[in-house]
Amino acid sequence: MVLxxxxxxxxLGTGSWVAINGVWVELPLLVPRVPEGWYLPSYLTVLIQxxxxxxxxxxxxHHVRPGRLSEAGTIYTIVSVGALACLLLAFFWQETSWVAGAPRSTALLILLFFLSLVDCTSSVTFLPFLRRFRARYLTTYFVGEGxxxxLPGLLALAQGVGVARCVNGSLAGNASGAEGTGLRAEYQPARFSARLFFIFLSGMMGLCLAAFVLLNRLPAARQEQAKERFRAQARVEAGSGLQAVVEDRPMISPAESHQLWGRFGTGTYSWPQAASVFLLLAWVNALTNGVLPAVQSYSCLPYGNAAYHLAATLAAMANPLACFVGMFLPNRCLLTLGLLSAAGSGFGCYIMAIAALSPCPPLLHSHTGVALIVS
Structure with missing residues (x-):
């Protein structure tokens, strides 16, 4: 039953970001069919922020009106909204309307905002709920988040999204009735449609909702909850003292609240060291969740649609790999964190340089350029 x-x-962890991650890997199939074109990744990044x-x-x-917001009710709501939004995407993602004298994918953008809202809010609702259980289940949750x-990346690979070939424009014009000379891109049909892909995402959100229901009501799950650690009212550290916050179900015990601010797994950190950890988190998240995804089409597309597709899909697969590594190497010293952040910043600088030089970056027509940008 523990299993x-x-x-x-x-x-539960799988449902936290499956919707937005699924949209990212499906972008090569969406962008040729929407008015926004390759601006869509930038729009999606802004919507997520x-x-x-x-x-x-x-x-x-939670801070101003403690106890007003039900933890369980919030999770039920956001997961249900996520499942419904994915289902609506399956049928309305190509619907357009005229805004400011130009066609816009209003349905797609609105639903993407709701999916972003669901996934971002899951970060501050799922984790407090998981803290009711023993610590070992938190690692399992992060594996699911990876x-x-x-899962969407593997499905996108099986779907074959965004595969294109270059054909003679004059020959293609004779076949389709359009005029044109020279080479032009001709996109190959995917093995299954975007509608089925979004229905799959909706099903994953449905599984997440079912998992949450069972974690709340299954007797084995109830037994695994460390209830004695959450009966006292939660306390959040504010300034130099502790300010009591009454929750409908306390998320963090007073002892844990003190430890979270002073300890990070391997030992006690000073406040300057703790501040450096948070600064590294802010910097790395700004790169991976904001800056680099917004320019991904500019950095990858010059090397071909296949390069963009592989970069988006393999990047999604890197997350679970990092989670599995963290299971065996859970302790990180500040020097290791700094070295990892510096290496990631170097990779980010290369990606930004390629995006700035787009559409004619170095090594444009070589396999080395493709291998570098994908790596």
Whole structure:
């Protein structure tokens, strides 16, 4: 029965970011069919950043009006909204309307905002819920969160999204009735449609909802919850003292609240060291969740649609790999964190340089250029 709880925690983690990760790997199939074209990745990045109002609202409400927001009710709501939005995407993602004198994918953009809102808010609702269980289930949750990128990526590879070939424009014009000379891109049909892909994402969100219901009601899951650690009211550290915050179900015990600010797994950190950890987190997240995805079409597309597709898909697969590595090497010293961040910053500088030089970056017509940008 403990294994069952691990599976349920993994499914809950899978539903945390599966929707947006799925949209990212499906972009090569979407962009040729929407008016926004290759601006769509940039629009999606902006929508994700705007969607951070969700976790901000939840955090402020817990602080200002403690107990007003039900933890279970919030999770039920956001997961249900995510499943419904994915289902609506399957049928309306190609619908357009005229805005400011130009066609816009209004349905797609609105639904993408709701998916972003769901996934961003999951970060401040799923983790506090998982803290009711023993610590070992938190690692399983992060493995599931990694699978939220792996599963859509594998499905996109099987789908064959965005595969294109160059054909003679004059010959293609004779066949289709259009005029044109020279080489032109001709996209190959995918093995199955974007509609089925979005229905799959909706099903994954449905599994996440079912997993949450069972984690709340299954007797084995109830037994695994460390209830004695959450009966006292939660306390959040504010300034030099502790300010009590009453929750409908306390998320963090007073002892844990003190440890979270002073300890990070391997030992006690000073406040300057703790501040450096948070600064590294902010910098790395800004690169991986904001800057680099926004320019991905510019950095990868010059090397071909296949390069863009591989970069987007393999990047999603890197997340679960990092989670599995973290299971065996959970302790990180500050020097290791700094070296990893410096290496990632170097890779990010190369990607940004390629994007700035787009559409004519170095090594444009060589396999070396493709291998570098994908790596």
């Amino acid at each position: 069952v709880v691990h599976v349920l925690a993994c499914l 705007f969607a951070n109002v969700g976790p901000l609202f939840v955090t402020l409400l 699978l939220s990128g792996l």
